Amino acid sequence: MAVHLTTISIALFLLIQSSLATLFPLNITDDTPSAYEVLQGYNFPVGILPKGVVKYDLDESTGQFHAYLDGSCSFSLEGSYQLKYKSKISGYISNNRLRDLSGISVKILFLWLNIVEVTRDGDELEFSVGIASASFPIDNFYECPQCGCGLDCVNGKVSKLRIKSSFSSI
Template sequence: MASSIVLLFSLLTFLSLSSITTADDKLSAYDALQTFNFPMGILPKGALGYDLNERNGNFKAFLNGSCSFSLEGSYQLKYKSTISGVISKNKLTNLSGVTVKVFFLWLNIVEVRRVGDELEFSVGIASANFPIDNFYECPQCGCGLDCDNRLQNDQVSSI
């Protein structure tokens, strides 16, 4: 009888400890993207977390406020504080919360697909492909990937 109580106590202790560690072991938003074969650089720096329904792929990623920046001098992007959609291996669909400026219009990026070593971004009526290595680094709100040059230019102009 005493051994049954010890066994039951040990089992309950193990179950309670395993539930504590699973809460602490949640991946970052960037690591979660990589499990679906996406580079972390499709999200800007500073993602606070995410929610993911593993059964249907519905997700939400959370930033500390809205975020905007330019990439390669010609693409302006805006992220809302919450980005949502459906994620599966090599595919983000029903995306909301990310817009790109094309000429004079802001268009929603509604889908991102990984095709080999490229990412295809779709705004519904058109799409564009970019090499995946453009997305290995996370852009920063305000300055994108050119933050060091911007800082140096600001320092030079203040002299």
């Protein structure tokens, strides 16, 4: 009888422990790199994504990725550029190249055009909309822009961001 009670006591103890572990899981440090760290791993600066990426998924075998912002995002760049990011950005990433992008667009004159590719060539980033491209010095992208105000956010007010570029057609 004593053996039976001991077995029941151990079983109850284990049941309670497993229930508590389910209700109150241990906080284990998540070593998953952020989306910004993944960009750096492919030789891109963090500033090609705005602040606010809440999660991402990446198939390392194909390079296919999806990045999710906490909402859609837009901001202006001095020199007549306005950028819009949808809440989901998709494409393929490899070293020095982002291709088949969706979810990012730029306003040129009065047209909104999708940015479909970004390539890094030395200290320049080239952004392509398919029919044309523009190159920018990489040091313009060392800091992540903030939705609404870009890189020049003072007290939450929108300011224009000055950015150097060279524009060429493909």
